[in-house]
Amino acid sequence: MWKLASHWLCWFLIFTYVVKDVKTEFKTKRNALLIVADDGGFEIGAYRNKICQTPNLDDLAKNSLIFNKAFTSVSSCSPSRSAILTGTPSHQNGMYGLHQGVNHFDSFNNVESLPKILKKNNIRTGIIGKKHVGPAEAYPFDYAQTEENNSILQVGRNITHIKLLTREFLNSTLDKPFFLYVAFHDPHRCGHTNPEYGQFCEKFGNGEEGMGVIQDWQPIDYQWDEVQVPYYVPNTEAARRDISAQYTTISRLDQGVGLVLKELENAGHLNDTLIIYSSDNGIPFPNGRTNLYDSGIAEPMFIFSPLHKKRRNQVTNSLSSLLDLVPTLLDWYEINKTVIITKQILTGKSLLPLLVKEPADTSKEAVFASHNLHEITMYYPMRMIRTQRYKLIHNINYGSSFPIDQDFYLSPTFQDILNKTKANQPTGWFKTLKNYYERPEWELYDLKHDPSEVINLAGKPNMEDTLQELKSRLIDWQGKTEDPWICAPHAVLEDKGYYKNNSLCMDLDNLW
Ligand SMILES: *[C@@H]1O[C@H](CO)[C@@H](O)[C@H](O)[C@H]1NC(C)=O
Ligand SMILES: *[C@@H]1O[C@H](CO)[C@@H](O)[C@H](O)[C@H]1NC(C)=O
Numbered sequence: 431m432w433k434l435a436s437h438w439l440c441w442f443l444i445f446t447y448v449v450k451d452v453k454t455e456f457k458t459k460r461n462a463l464l465i466v467a468d469d470g471g472f473e474i475g476a477y478r479n480k481i482c483q484t485p486n487l488d489d490l491a492k493n494s495l496i497f498n499k500a501f502t503s504v505s506s507c508s509p510s511r512s513a514i515l516t517g518t519p520s521h522q523n524g525m526y527g528l529h530q531g532v533n534h535f536d537s538f539n540n541v542e543s544l545p546k547i548l549k550k551n552n553i554r555t556g557i558i559g560k561k562h563v564g565p566a567e568a569y570p571f572d573y574a575q576t577e578e579n580n581s582i583l584q585v586g587r588n589i590t591h592i593k594l595l596t597r598e599f600l601n602s603t604l605d606k607p608f609f610l611y612v613a614f615h616d617p618h619r620c621g622h623t624n625p626e627y628g629q630f631c632e633k634f635g636n637g638e639e640g641m642g643v644i645q646d647w648q649p650i651d652y653q654w655d656e657v658q659v660p661y662y663v664p665n666t667e668a669a670r671r672d673i674s675a676q677y678t679t680i681s682r683l684d685q686g687v688g689l690v691l692k693e694l695e696n697a698g699h700l701n702d703t704l705i706i707y708s709s710d711n712g713i714p715f716p717n718g719r720t721n722l723y724d725s726g727i728a729e730p731m732f733i734f735s736p737l738h739k740k741r742r743n744q745v746t747n748s749l750s751s752l753l754d755l756v757p758t759l760l761d762w763y764e765i766n767k768t769v770i771i772t773k774q775i776l777t778g779k780s781l782l783p784l785l786v787k788e789p790a791d792t793s794k795e796a797v798f799a800s801h802n803l804h805e806i807t808m809y810y811p812m813r814m815i816r817t818q819r820y821k822l823i824h825n826i827n828y829g830s831s832f833p834i835d836q837d838f839y840l841s842p843t844f845q846d847i848l849n850k851t852k853a854n855q856p857t858g859w860f861k862t863l864k865n866y867y868e869r870p871e872w873e874l875y876d877l878k879h880d881p882s883e884v885i886n887l888a889g890k891p892n893m894e895d896t897l898q899e900l901k902s903r904l905i906d907w908q909g910k911t912e913d914p915w916i917c918a919p920h921a922v923l924e925d926k927g928y929y930k931n932n933s934l935c936m937d938l939d940n941l942w
């Protein structure tokens with residue numbers, strides 16, 4: 431035996447084993463968990479909601495940096511999720527509207543996405559819940575339990591099922607760093623697809639007859655007269671009942687987050703995993719989802735890092751975008767973004783420096799948004815820039831009525847507005863349907879004096895300089911992100927053939 435042990439091969443094996451061990455120890459220290467709520471997620475204690483009970487999210491927020499000014503780049507599910515996963519706006523990655531059914535939108539096949547980039551860097555990727563993006567080759571997760579081969583209710587709302595899938599993913603990911611995307615379907619509406627479970631599927635799995643059981647869920651019922659009604663939702667019984675159902679599913683989401691975090695802890699990964707909580711778009715209420723007003727684009731967001739302890743339970747007012755998530759994750763995994771991203775410019779920035787220090791001056795910051803469609807019939811392209819002080823929206827299809835989607839249309843909140851408007855009764859809403867449908871080409875708001883965005887300053891002579899400055903920053907971003915709509919609606923973009931090296935907006939002479 432001694433003779434054998436001194437053989438060079440044996441020393442070689444021992445040596446490489448030791449080296450490998452040191453290397454894996456460094457490598458396995460960087461995992462990430464991205465938790466995304468569906469259509470909302472602000473209704474939690476960390477964002478000063480005093481009624482909806484969310485102890486797990488509140489605990490996570492206490493250990494995180496809380497973002498007060500985080501925004502999606504588009505208030506629509508598939509486009510937003512494609513932007514989250516690619517770091518590019520929907521006009522650049524091709525996901526112009528919803529992915530499912532007749533809508534049929536997809537990103538470009540060759541778009542760079544987190545699952546592609548991370549895979550190349552030997553990081554195992556998993557998705558549990560709502561995927562809602564395609565094509566498959568653009569988003570190749572190693573582990574996928576999604577609506578593509580499961581019931582969305584099971585993978586997106588059954589928190590016991592989600593817990594077991596999380597356990598399965600973590601258990602099958604022992605040798606590599608991982609990225610896990612848990613995409614809850616709560617608190618999305620469901621009255622239009624599964625009316626038997628209630629407006630928000632709040633009865634699914636609650637143990638009542640025919641509803642089934644979700645073993646780990648303690649359903650919480652909310653009184654409609656106690657909920658907090660946001661300023662942009664009418665303060666009516668119909669809307670309040672809608673909100674109370676939404677709260678029940680937010681509390682289910684919260685308990686689901688608690689279970690997922692417990693699995694992470696049991697697997698020994700609470701100390702090496704970056705945890706990000708956010709949502710895809712605004713709530714499915716009037717002036718919310720599909721709008722670029724703050725009520726449609728503001729997102730909850732907090733980031734827990736095991737390596738950044740300084741700013742836990744602090745708030746940042748720096749402007750951030752869901753377009754920042756790809757750069758943030760590349761930074762976390764220490765992936766050189768110039769090597770990986772050769773095809774697409776990322777206009778976002780890593781958010782990790784904010785976990786160390788608040789920038790001294792945030793006054794020059796801006797976030798951008800770009801909406802094209804939601805459902806296939808809802809062509810209403812808009813572009814937006816938001817600074818700390820101002821918001822400029824360009825309604826490219828301003829000649830047309832603002833479109834309404836089918837699940838929001840059927841909601842009691844909207845039906846109530848519609849019924850009362852038809853009957854010439856007060857709606858209790860801060861807008862009329864007419865001014866909601868009919869929008870001017872440019873909307874400019876002073877968010878300091880008019881946070882609910884109702885006084886349009888576009889066209890006011892004393893605001894001309896501000897408008898021009900914002901417009902030029904917006905067009906600059908559209909150029910950088912290769913926006914096909916950059917010349918719309920008063921000109922045609924010519925950028926091929928003779929104009930390849932000198933693209934031009936050519937006038938349509940349609941301004942009258
Ligand atoms: C869904 O597909 C994945 C592979 O992408 C597979 O591992 C999983 O078992 C499938 N789930 C179901 C319920 O078929
Ligand atoms: C993983 O699953 C196997 C059996 O499927 C079990 O024996 C093992 O304890 C699990 N490991 C972890 C870390 O959960």
Ligand SMILES: *[C@@H]1O[C@H](CO)[C@@H](O)[C@H](O)[C@H]1NC(C)=O
Nearest residue numbers: 588590591635641642643644
């Ligand atoms: C939720 O998932 C668990 C585990 O898969 C299952 O036993 C239970 O029946 C599911 N509940 C519903 C309402 O489908």
Ligand SMILES: *[C@@H]1O[C@H](CO)[C@@H](O)[C@H](O)[C@H]1NC(C)=O
Nearest residue numbers: 458459698699700701702736
């Ligand atoms: C995390 O904790 C586990 C067990 O408590 C320990 O083995 C591991 O080294 C820790 N990892 C880091 C990155 O601190």
Ligand SMILES: *[C@@H]1O[C@H](CO)[C@@H](O)[C@H](O)[C@H]1NC(C)=O
Nearest residue numbers: 764765766767768769770771
């Ligand atoms: C990233 O890659 C580029 C191109 O190869 C290189 O110039 C740069 O120094 C790298 N940056 C880091 C931090 O390694």
Ligand SMILES: *[C@@H]1O[C@H](CO)[C@@H](O)[C@H](O)[C@H]1NC(C)=O
Nearest residue numbers: 668841842843845846847849
């Ligand atoms: C709106 O009116 C329709 C038709 O009269 C009625 O069926 C519905 O219940 C009303 N909805 C609300 C929320 O008032």
Ligand SMILES: *[C@@H]1O[C@H](CO)[C@@H](O)[C@H](O)[C@H]1NC(C)=O
Nearest residue numbers: 925926927928929930931932
């Ligand atoms: C565009 O520029 C490239 C490189 O500068 C040149 O080779 C090409 O001929 C130019 N194309 C046109 C249409 O001018």
